[in-house]
Amino acid sequence: MTVNGRSTILAPSQNVELLQRAAKFAEVARETAASSDEAGRLDGDLWAALRDTELAMAPFAPTLGGSGLGQPGTDSMLCSILRLIGGADLSVARLFEGHVNAVMLVSRYGTSHQVEALADNVRNGGLSGVWGAEDAAGLRRESLGESWKLIGTKIFASGAGSVSRPLITVTTPSGHVLYLVDFDASGRADHGAWTPLGMKASASGTVDLTGIVVGRSEQIGEAGDYMRQPFFSGGAWRFCAAHLGAMERLTALYCEHLRTRGRDRDSHQLERVARCTAACGTTLFWVEEASRRFGDECLEPAGVVAFSNLTRMVVERAALDVLEHVQRGIGLSAFMRPHPIERICRDLATYLRQPVPDLAMTDAARAVLDRTLSVGDIS
Ligand SMILES: Cc1cc2nc3c(=O)[nH]c(=O)nc-3n(C[C@H](O)[C@H](O)[C@H](O)COP(=O)(O)OP(=O)(O)OC[C@H]3O[C@@H](n4cnc5c(N)ncnc54)[C@H](O)[C@@H]3O)c2cc1C
Known part of the structure; x- marks a missing residue:
């Protein structure tokens, strides 16, 4: 079975069903995003939706009632789900991504008893991070x-x-x-x-x-497992996927604004729309490829990490470009509450701040210089 042209371990019906649950959850996240932002915590309806859709169980193995989301072969599905949720509410995406990461770490390094105990907790409404x-x-x-x-x-x-x-x-x-x-x-x-x-x-x-x-x-697990590569740095593609969701949503809202205001024929606006669309497309290619490499256990860990570090750099730049184009193209209204663009721009600008971006970029450059990652290998 394939999702976005990539193979997955999930059966076709499971794929469809999981995406439907994620879409339902994202819908609630989108509806509650403004009130959650206002309150500084997730809306109660969102927690109810998380329980109803049982999405928090998805990263566990099927034997524990999950869908194996995050296991090799499900990278494209996880990417799609993080984009969906990121496009709805980046705060929710942050929590979901942290939860998936925690379940992946416990599943990889923990004992079967520890994984089962965490699954029991999540089945009863708990969330990890x-x-x-x-x-x-x-x-x-x-x-x-x-x-x-x-x-x-x-x-x-x-x-x-x-x-x-x-x-x-x-x-x-x-x-x-x-x-x-x-x-x-x-x-x-x-x-x-x-x-x-x-x-x-x-x-x-x-x-x-x-x-x-x-x-x-x-x-x-044991001391040192947490930072074992490529899992530690290579997993950065997940927050990039969430960022992409917000970039796509901003671009869609920008286009909607131009149509509503009758400003959709102006050549400067057309150029900005083209640049935003290209930035989202570039991000999608990098993130999907980074996720594919992360899930490919045959690849050298150092190469996977280098590609992930480059992905971080590309996505940060692309997201900053989208923020600039959308804010310039809409103007002052983009800074007015309660316009969703105002909130999404604030969320994206904040969530883009990730650890040691300079080091991620320079490590990637060193990997190219020492031939861990060749330029031809990027295409
Ligand atoms: C919304 C949100 C939720 C988060 N949730 C969690 C969570 O649940 N769990 C968690 O563990 N963390 C969480 N974090 C924190 C995250 O993991 C990072 O710690 C944080 O994002 C780092 O951002 P920073 O800009 O302070 O990074 P820094 O690494 O401090 O980078 C800031 C700047 O300093 C530069 N720099 C870094 N180190 C050096 C150095 N030694 N010398 C010179 N320059 C340097 C960087 O390149 C960059 O330009 C969250 C962050 C956000 C934004």
Whole structure:
């Protein structure tokens, strides 16, 4: 079976059914986006839709009631779903992407018991996420003999207050250790420092994990697994797919505005429409190819990472171009609430800020210079 011309492990009926559920969920995300942005947290109807569509179960294996989304062979499907949700509400896409990443990590490195326990939690309405970002003090662990006591906080933790089963990283001398923690979500979250321009509804607050005791049963895999390549850097294509969804939506809203205002014959506007469309198309080609390479276990990890890093650079540039063209082409109205363009531009501009973009680009360039990735291999 193929999706967008690419093979998938899902049967045709499963593909259709999963996409239908994702489209239904995205519809609710689109309808609730403005109120979620206003409230700084996801609307209640969105959580209900997540339960009704059972989309959060999709990244688990079919034997656990999922669709294996995120497993090799489903990359094109995951790309389509992230675009759909990203086009509806980028904050929701951020939470969904984090959840998929967490389930993928637990499925890859965890024991079958740990995966089943997480699936049980998600089946009952839970959502996971990956919380890695830290302030200067960081998160550390103190030995209690067989177990460890956590001391410190996580910052920019999406879904803080709602995500009760996050995957957190703790830096140790042997590398990052992943723990799947189970805790009272609302009691430890602080949104006081989450005052961003956009992505407000992702509620990416600070979470104080001090005092939580973790041991072997909470530990997922071994120290160092979290940053194992190509999975760590190669997975960047997923947030790029969410960005693409928002770029496509902005372009569609821009065209709608030009038609409504009768400005769709002006040559300057036509050029901007062409540039936005080309930026979305370029992004789609790169993201789809990055996802395909990520799912191809025969490829050299270093080459997959280099391609992913280049994809980040291309997508960031293309998204910034779309933002500029749409804002110039619409003018002041694009900055007026409650026009959806105003919110989507804020969300996209904020979500584009990802870790170490300069390093991602220079690492990719080094990979080309040392022939890990050849220029001809890009086409
Ligand atoms: C909406 C949203 C939700 C998020 N949710 C989560 C979450 O759930 N979990 C999580 O772990 N994180 C989350 N994050 C945080 C994310 O993982 C990154 O930590 C964050 O986006 C980094 O952005 P930054 O611009 O501060 O990056 P930085 O890496 O600080 O980059 C800023 C600039 O500094 C440059 N730079 C970086 N390092 C150096 C250096 N050593 N020397 C010189 N220049 C340097 C970069 O190239 C760039 O130009 C979220 C972020 C956003 C926007």
